[in-house]
Amino acid sequence: QMRSEVKGINIEGGVAKSLVYERKGELRTVGFRYLVGADGVGSVVARSCGFDLGGYEIIPTIQYVMVNCRIPERNMIRVYLGNEVAPLGYVWVFSKNEYMANVGIGVRGKPAKPYLDRFIVRHPEFFGNAKVIKEGGGGVPVGGQIRELVKGNVVLCGDAAGQVIPITGGGIRSSMAAGSIAGEVVAQAIEAGDPSVLRDYSVRYSEPWGSRISKSLKVLRVIETLPDDDLNTLGDLLSGEDIIDLANGLDVKRVAAKLMLHPMVAVRIASRLI
Ligand SMILES: Cc1cc2nc3c(=O)[nH]c(=O)nc-3n(C[C@H](O)[C@H](O)[C@H](O)COP(=O)(O)OP(=O)(O)OC[C@H]3O[C@@H](n4cnc5c(N)ncnc54)[C@H](O)[C@@H]3O)c2cc1C
Incomplete structure (x- = not known):
């Protein structure tokens, strides 16, 4: 159902049976045999189904879309590190063309916006006459993948499961890979009539993605x-x-x-x- 918000999952006898969602101000319930929780940071599915979220760490990010920039290169991304620039994080400048760029920051333990604003002021060569036309951002889970991806008839994918490369905060490819494997494995479980088939999802995801995430986390723990x-x-x-x-x-x-x-x-x- 589009434009619906999942509010919670009903568990009966230890098995997830149905979910409650709100649509046009009305609460409705729908039953399921299998559930894929791909509901991002702060996943309702993860919390309602009792997944172990120990170690799940979210960093705040802010991103501006800026116009009238003067970025010399089109096909390059710029990344700025340093405790002065972005404590335990980084600033990114992703130019869309010479004049327009996504300029963002992720930091840990400090408010993100003042650091991003200061970075922009300190780089008049890029942003002297630039203007912010859109402000966005959100949380990025950088604490590594959660311990269990499957609980009974429920699987978690993407940000909900912490499937983000911790150093870069990149989660698009790793989340898409998870969704694709989860879809196949759920189809196999339906065919076999056996929820234990879902365990294959964890096994198949572990190489290469699970392994990349844990190695990147190890490097992050040193770099930080x-x-x-x-x-x-x-x-x-x-x-x-x-x-x-x-x-x-x-x-x-x-x-x-x-x-x-x-x-x-x-x-x-x-x-x-x-
Ligand atoms: C500012 C910013 C910049 C980023 N830049 C990059 C980048 O350049 N490259 C990269 O690889 N990654 C980037 N990421 C990370 C990347 O966006 C995520 O890792 C990726 O989108 C995760 O996909 P997902 O499907 O798991 O979650 P999401 O993309 O968050 O999708 C979750 C979906 O579930 C829906 N949802 C959530 N709760 C409910 C509910 N209760 N009921 C119904 N629907 C619900 C949401 O509306 C959303 O549509 C960035 C993240 C941020 C915040």
Whole structure:
């Protein structure tokens, strides 16, 4: 049902049986055999069905759509790190063309908006005459995937399950992959008449996505302890490909091995990444 809001899930004898939703001010109930909770951050399905949300951490983000910018490149994204710029997060500038850009920030433990506004003021070369035409944002779950993706006849996908790459906050591809696998597995469970088939969803998702998410989280836990000087050292030592591999949990071991060759960071950083 479009334009409906799920309010809660009815559980009977430990099995999710029906959901209550509101449409045009009226509460209605609909029954189901299987339920896919892809309802994002703050998932009603996750909470109503008693999924273990320990470790689920949401960071606030704010994003402006800005026009009249002067961004020199079209096919590049800019990312700014640093405890002064975005404590435990980053600022992004995604240019849509030379004049228009999505400019956003995610931070942890501090209010996001003052940092984003200050960043814009400090970069008159890009934003001197620019104007914000739209303000948005929302929470991004960066604490890694929740422990169990399946509970009886219910599966969780996407932000609801913390399926976001923690360092980048990117969750579109990982959430789409989850939805696609969940759809197939639910169809198989219906055919087999056996909810235990849903467990295949966790297994199939674990490689590559689950593994990427947990590796990226491990890297985040190291990076978030580093002062700006160390971040600059990493910036000097690592190539663009290294940073992508590290941030996305793709080949952390290779990058850690490369850092091991540098005495300045071998013990403090590289050894903790392995
Ligand atoms: C500002 C910002 C910028 C981002 N930029 C990027 C990016 O550049 N690249 C990237 O990969 N990721 C990005 N992300 C993350 C990405 O948007 C999410 O990880 C992704 O959208 C998750 O998809 P989802 O389907 O799980 O959740 P959502 O996209 O949040 O979809 C959940 C849906 O469920 C609906 N819903 C929720 N509760 C209920 C309810 N009770 N009843 C009925 N419907 C309900 C919502 O209306 C929504 O339509 C960004 C996030 C933010 C906040």
